[in-house]
Amino acid sequence: xxxxxxxxxxxxxxxxxxxxxxxxxxxxxxxxxxxxxxxxxxxxxxxxxxxxxxxxxxxxxxxxxxxxxxxxxxxxxxxxxxxxxxxxxxxxxxxxxxxxxxxxxxxxxxxxxxxxxxxxxxxxxxxxxxxxxxxxxxxxxxxxxxxxxxxxxxxxxxxxxxxxxxxxxxxxxxxxxxxxxxxxxxxxxxxxxxxxxxxxxxxxxxxxxxxxxxxxxxxxxxxxxxxxxxxxxxxxxxxxxxxxxxxxxxxxxxxxxxxxxxxxxxxxxxxxxxxxxxxxxxxxxxxxxxxxxxxxxxxxxxxxxxxxxxxxxxxxxxx
Amino acid sequence: xxxxxxxxxxxxxxxxxxxxxxxxxxxxxxxxxxxxxxxxxxxxxxxxxxxxxxxxxxxxxxxxxxxxxxxxxxxxxxxxxxxxxxxxxxxxxxxxxxxxxxxxxxxxxxxxxxxxxxxxxxxxxxxxxxxxxxxxxxxxxxxxxxxxxxxxxxxxxxxxxxxxxxxxxxxxxxxxxxxxxxxxxxxxxxxxxxxxxxxxxxxxxxxxxxxxxxxxxxxxxxxxxxxxxxxxxxxxxxxxxxxxxxxxxxxxxxxxxxxxxxxxxxxxxxxxxxxxxxxxxxxxxxxxxxxxxxxxxxxxxxxxxxxxxxxxxxxxxxxxxxxxxxxxxxxxxxxxxxxxxxxxxxxxxxxxxxxxxxxxxxxxxxxxxxxxxxxxxxxxxxxxxxxx
Numbered sequence: 001x002x003x004x005x006x007x008x009x010x011x012x013x014x015x016x017x018x019x020x021x022x023x024x025x026x027x028x029x030x031x032x033x034x035x036x037x038x039x040x041x042x043x044x045x046x047x048x049x050x051x052x053x054x055x056x057x058x059x060x061x062x063x064x065x066x067x068x069x070x071x072x073x074x075x076x077x078x079x080x081x082x083x084x085x086x087x088x089x090x091x092x093x094x095x096x097x098x099x100x101x102x103x104x105x106x107x108x109x110x111x112x113x114x115x116x117x118x119x120x121x122x123x124x125x126x127x128x129x130x131x132x133x134x135x136x137x138x139x140x141x142x143x144x145x146x147x148x149x150x151x152x153x154x155x156x157x158x159x160x161x162x163x164x165x166x167x168x169x170x171x172x173x174x175x176x177x178x179x180x181x182x183x184x185x186x187x188x189x190x191x192x193x194x195x196x197x198x199x200x201x202x203x204x205x206x207x208x209x210x211x212x213x214x215x216x217x218x219x220x221x222x223x224x225x226x227x228x229x230x231x232x233x234x235x236x237x238x239x240x241x242x243x244x245x246x247x248x249x250x251x252x253x254x255x256x257x258x259x260x261x262x263x264x265x266x267x268x269x270x271x272x273x274x275x276x277x278x279x280x281x282x283x284x285x286x287x288x289x290x291x292x293x294x295x296x297x298x299x300x301x302x303x304x305x306x307x308x309x310x311x312x313x314x315x316x317x318x319x
Numbered sequence: 320x321x322x323x324x325x326x327x328x329x330x331x332x333x334x335x336x337x338x339x340x341x342x343x344x345x346x347x348x349x350x351x352x353x354x355x356x357x358x359x360x361x362x363x364x365x366x367x368x369x370x371x372x373x374x375x376x377x378x379x380x381x382x383x384x385x386x387x388x389x390x391x392x393x394x395x396x397x398x399x400x401x402x403x404x405x406x407x408x409x410x411x412x413x414x415x416x417x418x419x420x421x422x423x424x425x426x427x428x429x430x431x432x433x434x435x436x437x438x439x440x441x442x443x444x445x446x447x448x449x450x451x452x453x454x455x456x457x458x459x460x461x462x463x464x465x466x467x468x469x470x471x472x473x474x475x476x477x478x479x480x481x482x483x484x485x486x487x488x489x490x491x492x493x494x495x496x497x498x499x500x501x502x503x504x505x506x507x508x509x510x511x512x513x514x515x516x517x518x519x520x521x522x523x524x525x526x527x528x529x530x531x532x533x534x535x536x537x538x539x540x541x542x543x544x545x546x547x548x549x550x551x552x553x554x555x556x557x558x559x560x561x562x563x564x565x566x567x568x569x570x571x572x573x574x575x576x577x578x579x580x581x582x583x584x585x586x587x588x589x590x591x592x593x594x595x596x597x598x599x600x601x602x603x604x605x606x607x608x609x610x611x612x613x614x615x616x617x618x619x620x621x622x623x624x625x626x627x628x629x630x631x632x633x634x635x636x637x638x639x640x641x642x643x644x645x646x647x648x649x650x651x652x653x654x655x656x657x658x659x660x661x662x663x664x665x666x667x668x669x670x671x672x673x674x675x676x677x678x679x680x681x682x683x684x685x686x687x688x689x690x691x692x693x694x695x696x697x698x699x700x701x702x703x704x705x706x707x
Contacts, residue, residue: 027406030398037394125513128485137485138442139393139419144426156430157405232426233393235419242390274398281350281387 007177010260011170018166022159029158031274033230036165039266040172040223041243042250043259044093047216049248050256051180052209053192055113056104057244058120059220064239065096066221068127068134071234075142076133082145082154082164086225093221094214096123101213105206117241124239139235143228154229161230168226169263172219176259179215188212253295255302264303342379342635345386345403347396347424348414348438352389353541356573357620361414361438363611364624368632370606376632379640384409388416393423400424404431410642411436411631416620418442418486425449434644436630438623442486443703446669451644453651453670455630456623457590459490460703462566463537465676465696466588467498470533470564477505478564479531481522483538484511491537491566494703499535507531516543519550526556533562540571540618545578552581562586567690570681571618575688582681582688590674591622591660592690603659626658626672630665662698671701 021032041063048054069092070085079085100119107115127134134140147153152160179185187208190198195205228234237243246269254265272291277284299306346365350358365383374381384407386399396419403409404427412428412435415421421440425448428435437445437454446452470478480495482488488511496506508529512522526534534556538544551563567589570582593604607621608614630651637650648670655664661675678694 028402030401034394034398128514131486131489135486136489137391137418137487138444139391139422141419141422141425141444141448156401156427158401227394231394231397231423233397233419233423235391235393235423237390237392237419238394277351277387281385282355283351284387285351285389 003181007174010177011174014170014173014263015166022162026157029162030230031271033158033161033165034227035267035270036162036169037223037227037230038247038250038270039169039263040226041220041247042254042262042266043172043176044216044220044223045247045251046256046259046262047176047180047219048209048213050251050258050262051185051192052188052212054101054104054209054213055109056116057113057241057248058100058104058116058118058123059247060238060240060243061100061120061123062093062097062217062220063224063227063243063247064123064127064234065217066090066093066224067228067234067238068092068140068224069221070225071140071143071228072133074145074228075140080144080146082148082229085145085229086168086222089221089225089228090218091221093224094218096221097217098210098214100217101210105209105213116244120239120241120244124236124241127236127239134234134236137236139233141233143232143234145229145232158230161226165226165230168222172222173259173263176219180259184208184211249292251302253292253302255304258304261302261304268303340379340640341382342376342411342640343382343384343407343409344411344413344631345384345400345407345409346414346438347386347388347399347403347412347420349389349416350385350387354389354416356616356618357416357439357540358387359611359616360618360620361416361624363607363617364438364621365628366610367603367607367621368625368628370610371602372628372632376635377640379635381632381635388420391417391419393419396420397423397427401427401431404433409433411634411647413624413627413631414438415440418445421445421452422448425452428452428644432642432644434634434647436627438627439620442490443671443701443705446671446704447707450670451648453630453648453665455626455672456620457674458671458701458703459487459537459566460494461674461699461701462568462589462676463491463494464498464702465678465699466535466564466566466586467495467502467504468696469586469588469678469694470499470535470562471502471504473562475504475533475562477507477531478533478535479507479526479529480509480535481526482509482511482536483516483543484513485539487539488537490703492535495535498702517546519547520554522547523550523554523556526561527554527559531561533564536563536565536569538565538569540568540574544569544574548578548581548585557581557584564588567592567619567679570679570690572690573616573618575681575690576615578681578688580683583683585681587679587681587690588676588696589619589679589690590676591619592677592679592692593617594684594689595660595677595692597657597659597661599657600659622659626660626663629656629658630654661695664698666700668706669701669704671704673698673700675699 066089255261634647652667679690
């Protein structure tokens with residue numbers, strides 16, 4: 001099969017899953033929209049960690065930048081058009097990504113990890129301090145997005161928000177497929193495997209990674225803006241170390257270095273967490289912890305890795 | 320065939336009638352994680368109310384559905400709230416420990432036709448977020464403002480304020496400074512500490528150097544207060560006669576045993592002390608202790624939940640069990656009753672609770688540390704509320 005056809009099939013499968021979820025869980029659309037926002041964050045993390053090999057525990061800084069930018073635009077400047085808010089979020093995320101990468105990329109390995117934590121903590125503290133703009137720990141409220149395209153109101157059931165989120169996710173997915181397969185994407189994979197060699201080849205390492213960070217920032221920023229539109233409140237948690245770490249857990253759960261892995265990890269993790277905590281709101285964290293340990297032990301390459309291994313074994317058995 | 324169909328239809332109809340008789344209340348709070356104790360107190364307050372009053376109102380049965388939100392997370396709060404409304408079909412929403420979570424739930428109340436009774440979240444502006452918000456807890460402004468009068472009455476002229484650097488801390492500082500300077504006092508310095516400060520010795524040195532006669536402090540209820548009070552005593556401020564004044568978050572009852580003798584004589588202002596002396600409170604404490612399992616875990620969120628359940632029961636009575644948020648909220652405006660904390664009422668203007676604020680002193684009586692009420696500021700409204 002040629003690539004465009006495989007891409008088309010992938011998009012159709014994703015769209016079909018979204019349609020099925022839409023009709024199967026008509027009362028859980030707010031949760032599903034939230035999952036799409038988290039998916040964008042995990043996709044973004046996958047770009048820098050899974051594809052380009054940058055270790056980071058501070059990726060929520062980019063998500064939060066998008067969320068706060070879109071939220072402040074709506075609450076303080078009256079820019080309530082949802083598409084415009086998404087664009088603002090993407091730009092803010094991209095700028096935050098490029099700027100923070102200048103710091104994070106100075107380190108390697110552990111020091112890189114520490115720098116990334118410093119970045120998200122600084123962003124968190126800045127948002128707490130600038131409470132006139134961000135609402136501080138009380139959260140930024142008063143975000144009232146106007147109807148999508150002037151026609152579709154954001155309703156109680158969350159239909160508009162979900163459809164908007166899914167369309168956006170599909171667009172991002174297609175663009176990212178192109179990006180990761182482009183010579184630029186290949187260069188990033190090369191840097192992940194051996195930066196010294198890439199440098200010896202004469203290709204720029206630092207500036208390539210900064211560009212990747214800017215792209216990843218735009219994706220995370222879109223996720224943040226989507227969350228701001230759907231929730232109508234932005235809290236400090238969107239800039240937290242916690243969210244950064246959770247995103248990494250989701251990525252590992254789904255499988256790194258694969259776009260499907262990032263999306264699957266976010267879907268399974270958040271959905272599962274929500275269901276378990278509804279069944280037992282008092283002791284659910286224990287169950288989630290045990291299951292995560294089990295996944296990491298028995299499927300070290302994540303859910304997509306495990307699925308691939310099973311698929312290969314089946315094919316070998318048939319041939 | 321027709322009769323089978325009719326029988327089936329009758330069954331469906333009778334089922335739906337029976338279904339309408341169950342009124343669901345969705346409660347969102349921290350039931351796991353570091354603030355689980357506060358969520359447990361929500362649950363204890365609700366169960367205490369149900370134990371005293373039963374779970375039926377008229378022909379209707381109350382069913383409580385819990386959802387866990389361990390930390391401030393508005394996105395999850397919005398998702399949980401929406402799911403409770405459209406999927407579980409709750410008629411009332413309640414709980415909400417943190418301000419951002421309550422703020423995220425407020426925008427969907429009107430369309431969902433659901434009133435929300437806030438059991439804790441203490442920022443003044445929450446009631447402005449939707450006309451369907453009623454609050455039975457307190458605001459930080461409400462509990463901090465009377466302390467200014469206390470300080471003034473005790474002849475204290477120079478005060479340093481020290482607060483945790485986040486929303487409630489800043490509210491508390493602003494409330495106290497506003498009240499104290501209006502009374503003619505002088506604020507020598509205002510310090511905001513980062514949230515995760517654990518070592519308070521440098522802070523104590525700063526308080527000493529400031530030359531203040533007293534320190535007004537706000538820290539969220541929990542582990543940090545232990546370190547703060549210990550540092551206050553160990554650095555000799557208590558012996559030097561520098562008075563420590565604070566809202567009651569600093570000395571919530573479950574922390575008192577750990578604070579121990581260090582806290583003796585500490586002055587705090589708050590809306591509720593477990594040791595409050597009244598028959599209503601004795602009954603409440605007895606049944607809430609049974610619900611929570613251990614007397615030492617009982618704290619202020621329980622009384623917010625207990626009174627919140629009373630307000631919801633009045634809403635159900637007024638609407639006859641029908642889902643009508645506007646009528647339900649209208650019915651409790653101006654409602655007044657005797658709560659375990661004393662006489663209270665719902666301010667019709669902003670739907671926030673008007674209540675007594677008590678000055679308390681930490682004392683050791685009958686083998687346990689208590690917040691002993693020594694002065695009452697009657698019928699305090701929320702001074703931090705501004706009309707939208």
